[in-house]
Amino acid sequence: METSKVYYTDLRTSPTSNLLDKMERLVKRAGIEQLPLKDSFVAIKIHFGEPGNLAYLRPNYAARMANLLRNNGAKPFLTDCNTLYSGRRANAVDHLQNAMENGYNPISAQCQVIIGDGLKGTDCREIPLNGEYCAAPKIGTAIADADIIISMNHFKGHEQAGFGGALKNLGMGCASVAGKLELHSASQPKIDTESCIGCNICVKHCAHDAVHLNAGRKAEIDYAKCVGCGQCVALCQYDGAIMGDEDTS
Incomplete structure (x- = not known):
């Protein structure tokens, strides 16, 4: 070429x-x-x-x-x-x-x-x-x-x-x-529970209702709803939401 x-x-x-x-x-x-x-x-x-x-x-x-x-x-x-x-x-x-x-x-x-x-x-x-x-x-x-x-x-x-x-x-x-x-299908985020402080920002701003707080006030992702847009990663100031190991971006 x-x-x-x-x-x-x-x-x-x-x-x-x-x-x-x-x-x-x-x-x-x-x-x-x-x-x-x-x-x-x-x-x-x-x-x-x-x-x-x-x-x-x-x-x-x-x-x-x-x-x-x-x-x-x-x-x-x-x-x-x-x-x-x-x-x-x-x-x-x-x-x-x-x-x-x-x-x-x-x-x-x-x-x-x-x-x-x-x-x-x-x-x-x-x-x-x-x-x-x-x-x-x-x-x-x-x-x-x-x-x-x-x-x-x-x-x-x-x-x-x-x-x-x-x-x-x-x-x-x-x-x-x-x-x-x-x-984005291979770039779904995951939650680092040690870093997550339960601030609820990712829950409020997830357009697909894929994130919620569990009983321990830690974020959890419902991968049946997650589209991998990375919005939670972009918004998290504490590195509680990070990209998964399979990310190909």
Whole structure:
């Protein structure tokens, strides 16, 4: 396999060159205009940001990308799939409202916003890959139907993987709710009873009612209900909830 070329730029600007100009020059240098863009549906895979959070790409970057693609004859759209965990990105109605509040709408982003796996995360396509851990990932239909996919992502810290970036944006982000459940199936958390102080935070915030406190005021997980989303691990400040030995993240 040919070694990929990686292009970088810095954040320095001048009166005649802003950050959006630099991004456009960067992707052109990387060869975006060499793609078969004319009349192609181009999915710009992006993270619309959690409600109340500011750690996401500004919509004007997406708008510049959409305009560049459209000027080359493409039909671009912004997309992401629903989340496995409960929240305002778990269904298309709330997800779109959240995207609009964070500035991703047809006016500011200058292209349509489509939730990749539909209203409840059930609209998906199985893509046979014969992978070791996942033989046929379940990908949101709008993304699977696209002719070209472009990843626009920020980097973020993650309690299991260290950092999430382009690979997570595509590998996990393009999966439907059912696909995310399958990908998390080997990463169910467990309770370290010595560290658990019975604070009840994991019980309150488990969207699937899979955690409860036992008679000894220690958390217990009902694995018949647990979907492996890792929310309890992320919330626990005392390392009472940790990822299990079979975690493949």
